[in-house]
Amino acid sequence: MRKFILRKFFANDNNEAFVPDAKFKHPDVAPELTVDHFNLSIEGSPILKDVSVTIPANKITCIIGPSGCGKSTLLKSLNRLSDTIEGVKTTGDIRIGDTSIANCSMSDLVELRRRIGLVPQRPTPLPMSIYGNIAYGCKIHGVSSRRELRKIVRHYLKVVGLWDEVKDRLTSPATKLSIGQQQRLCLARSLAVEPEFILADEATSALDPVSSKIVEDLFVKLKEQYSIVMVTHTLRQALRIADYVIFIYMGEVIEVGDAQQVFKNPKNELTQKYLSGAIS
Amino acid sequence: MSNLRIIKDRTASGAMRTVTIVALAFVLVMGWGLYRKSAPILSEIPLWDLLTDSTWQPFKNKFGFFPFVMGTIWVTVIAVIIALPLSLFTAVFLTEYSRRFVRKIVYPALDILASLPSVIYGVWGTLVVVPWISDKLAPYFVSFSTGYTTLAAGIVLSIMILPLLVSLFVELFTSVSNELRDSSYALGATRWQTAQSVVLRKSLPGVFASVVLAISRALGETIAVLMVCGNLPAVPHSVFDSCYPIPALIANNYGEMLSLPMYESALMFAALLLFVVVLVFNLASRLVLRKIEQK
Ligand SMILES: Nc1ncnc2c1ncn2[C@@H]1O[C@H](COP(=O)(O)OP(=O)(O)OP(=O)(O)O)[C@@H](O)[C@H]1O
């Protein structure tokens, strides 16, 4: 029944321009993310040490560095998913625009997290339908009109190029999709609440080369409207798409700058070594 | 050398197969034995009358099992109605909200509770629950109650299956990956929204299977229930009436009434009834479970 209604709705609907819900409107000037003398320790051992960087708007920023240096931890701190780590302590501040993330209240955090989307390393379809996965975030933030939700679902599935592949099975479980499709669904899901930033932790590492390329191209396309922060292990990927690079070594930011500069003329010796493959 | 490995492998698989077959055969043999023993009463009174008749007067050869069937159902349903929400909330609290040191205290406590002999729950029921019902609760609803009631049995039973359910749920919820939770949090979901829409939803088949397990356990629980249910062979009409579940019937009377052959056969039929109910219930729930998992 539901399936039928959905199909009918989508069949009747013509391609009017999509306008996000008023709740999800971006601010006029895209904000930057500022990490300000940020320290993070887990059970007493320091993981991030005095990190200060500014992540620019509407660019792809790549965080690179050897395994275990704290890339994922930094990324998690940006939307305070680091809260869920047992025994975590932080000092310093992280701000989106002028609003503090690192030191805000739980009720503000819910809204701030909406403004900072996440694409996980391995796709994590929520235990619901394809439609439900995308509608979930919107429902959480109070979009309840069915009509509105359907528009949103269709629009973002189109954005990630999934619409034609799944439009006939929107009510089937999201777990039935292929891994590559699942990852695009995860991207659509975070886009559906119109974040200003998108965080991606090795978002293509679990994908086959073709799917990986699709997601990569999507990021490049999306940076016009969103600011993207990604962690990557593949330097070639960083070379291809990064505008801005942050190199971390043992919890410290060693070098930050435009991708061209960091890759062509690294100032720091450690960066040079890392780029040449001497440390990994 | 490699021959020895193959021999070992063959022996192991052979042994395991034998054990499995023996376990299966055991179930069949038990069912068959109970059936043989209850054959006399089944040949005398039609099955349908046995199940639907309410008169239990063994000395007048009247064996109506309806009160016992209803007693079993009432007590089990009450126990599940009380225990299910409590255990779900407890497990959600433990896995989604509490800090590690709380869990470190609570988990062992749950294990201890789950392994207490049921007679202890029975004693607790007679000392605490029964007087509470007769003095405090029942006066609001009925003019008189001894406290030895269906409700008392349901409460005691619910407390007994609670630790079992909580441990099973905790196991299920912790097996939901943290990445999945993070994805929900990252969209701006609160803990409660995440618990509902992600953790509970993901564990739904497991929750169902756990409830089935707990009901099977509740259906067969004997001693604790027997101590507080009142043991009155009449169909309960409210939770403040006494009742008489099937396991209590068997335990109270077996060994005493063997001089009456029909009585013995009736008790064996009661055992067979319990056996079949638990078996059918488990098989049916397996089918339902498969349906849920496919979704
Ligand atoms: N939950 C945790 N408990 C204890 N230590 C942790 C935890 N999470 C991360 N760490 C430690 O923090 C450090 C940084 O980990 P992080 O996952 O951020 O590294 P990474 O740069 O993302 O590595 P990789 O490239 O392998 O993903 C590591 O030394 C790790 O052992």
Ligand SMILES: [Mg+2]
């Ligand atoms: Mg990592």
